Amino acid sequence: MINFQYARANDVSDAVRQIAADPGAKFIAGGTNLIDLMKEEVERPTRLIDISRLPLKTVEETADGGLRIGAMVPNSDLAWHPRIEQRYPLLSSAILAGASAQLRNMASTGGNLLQRTRCYYFYDTATPCNKREPGSGCSAIAGVNRMHAILGTSEACIAVHPSDMCVALAALEAKVHVAGPSGERVIAFSDFHRLPGGTPQRDSNLAADEIVVAVELPPRGFAANYSYLKIRDRLSYAFALVSVAAALELDGDRIKDARLALGGVAHKPWRDPEAEAALRGQAANPATFERAAGVLLRDAKGFAHNTFKIDLARRAIVRALTQAARGTPQSQSDKKIR
Numbered sequence: 374m375i376n377f378q379y380a381r382a383n384d385v386s387d388a389v390r391q392i393a394a395d396p397g398a399k400f401i402a403g404g405t406n407l408i409d410l411m412k413e414e415v416e417r418p419t420r421l422i423d424i425s426r427l428p429l430k431t432v433e434e435t436a437d438g439g440l441r442i443g444a445m446v447p448n449s450d451l452a453w454h455p456r457i458e459q460r461y462p463l464l465s466s467a468i469l470a471g472a473s474a475q476l477r478n479m480a481s482t483g484g485n486l487l488q489r490t491r492c493y494y495f496y497d498t499a500t501p502c503n504k505r506e507p508g509s510g511c512s513a514i515a516g517v518n519r520m521h522a523i524l525g526t527s528e529a530c531i532a533v534h535p536s537d538m539c540v541a542l543a544a545l546e547a548k549v550h551v552a553g554p555s556g557e558r559v560i561a562f563s564d565f566h567r568l569p570g571g572t573p574q575r576d577s578n579l580a581a582d583e584i585v586v587a588v589e590l591p592p593r594g595f596a597a598n599y600s601y602l603k604i605r606d607r608l609s610y611a612f613a614l615v616s617v618a619a620a621l622e623l624d625g626d627r628i629k630d631a632r633l634a635l636g637g638v639a640h641k642p643w644r645d646p647e648a649e650a651a652l653r654g655q656a657a658n659p660a661t662f663e664r665a666a667g668v669l670l671r672d673a674k675g676f677a678h679n680t681f682k683i684d685l686a687r688r689a690i691v692r693a694l695t696q697a698a699r700g701t702p703q704s705q706s707d708k709k710i711r
């Protein structure tokens with residue numbers, strides 16, 4: 374491992390001051406992603422700013438009836454928080470579908486947003502990777518790309534964002550509160566992560582001198598009709614091949630409103646307003662769900678090893694929407710492991 378300095382931030386403004394003063398510095402929260410990347414020499418920060426003790430560990434009511442989740446709330450605390458379980462069970466299910474109980478105990482809300490891709494070549498410093506080393510090339514496009522993206526890819530990068538939690542946050546239209554040298558600003562969740570384009574080294578629109586301080590959930594939690602469906606190679610402890618966050622508001626068997634977000638298919642959680650429009654006002658039945666899946670996947674493009682994801686995503690969308698419409702309870706199996 375390469376030598377680095379270590380410092381603790383006393384409060385948010387101290388954290389911002391420290392990161393703004395040193396372009397080689399990085400925040401460390403739970404460390405479950407960053408430490409692995411440092412061991413592989415993919416990330417080489419000259420200084421770690423420890424934000425794990427910042428007072429950002431509460432879940433609070435907002436004036437409009439939503440919730441504000443501090444950036445340092447651990448993933449397990451969030452998934453098991455009574456207000457999240459009751460009002461935003463989609464978020465709870467998505468978090469519990471990720472990683473393992475031990476990792477979720479360490480992983481923070483802010484860190485989950487900013488975890489980096491699991492593209493094998495990104496981790497392998499012996500191979501070219503535009504995300505790790507801009508301009509070096511993308512090894513995945515002509516290489517092994519079974520886990521890679523089918524939507525929103527570019528000639529520079531076909532990586533996917535690995536988070537489960539973020540797929541639910543995208544469907545719920547969360548907002549990200551960030552602080553920087555000129556104060557706080559709020560970023561809509563759909564604008565937080567980026568598509569790769571020509572700058573795959575940038576995963577998000579967070580500036581280098583900003584810190585995530587909170588995630589805000591709007592009042593609507595779609596708690597009656599929702600589903601988080603994660604398709605993966607193993608039943609647990611594996612990243613998604615495809616995941617679907619589906620949330621419906623029903624009036625009898627008619628869909629009044631719909632949210633649909635996909636994970637494992639793009640460089641960011643994938644939402645498509647046209648696919649959601651194809652659900653609104655329609656009967657909640659398989660024909661409607663198939664149609665919406667077709668709209669969402671109309672521009673999907675596979676590479677040598679991941680074309681199967683297109684059909685997998687179509688079937689996963691139909692199944693998740695069917696479960697959401699029926700109000701099918703989510704699997705409790707993960708919930709046995711606290």
Ligand SMILES: Cc1cc2nc3c(=O)[nH]c(=O)nc-3n(C[C@H](O)[C@H](O)[C@H](O)COP(=O)(O)OP(=O)(O)OC[C@H]3O[C@@H](n4cnc5c(N)ncnc54)[C@H](O)[C@@H]3O)c2cc1C
Nearest residue numbers: 402403404405406407471472481483484485487536537585
């Ligand atoms: C074996 C394994 C399996 C996993 N499986 C899954 C899975 O199935 N699904 C899933 O969703 N995730 C999975 N994860 C990823 C895990 O959820 C993330 O590693 C975790 O959420 C990162 O949070 P952290 O607090 O540990 O972040 P850290 O490792 O501390 O930081 C990650 C990045 O975020 C930055 N950062 C952290 N907090 C802030 C902040 N407040 N503001 C600005 N920048 C910040 C850091 O500088 C760093 O760049 C897995 C991880 C491992 C190791």
Ligand code: SF4
Nearest residue numbers: 492502511530531532
């Ligand atoms: S897909 Fe992206 S992360 Fe993977 S090798 Fe290509 S540029 Fe790197």
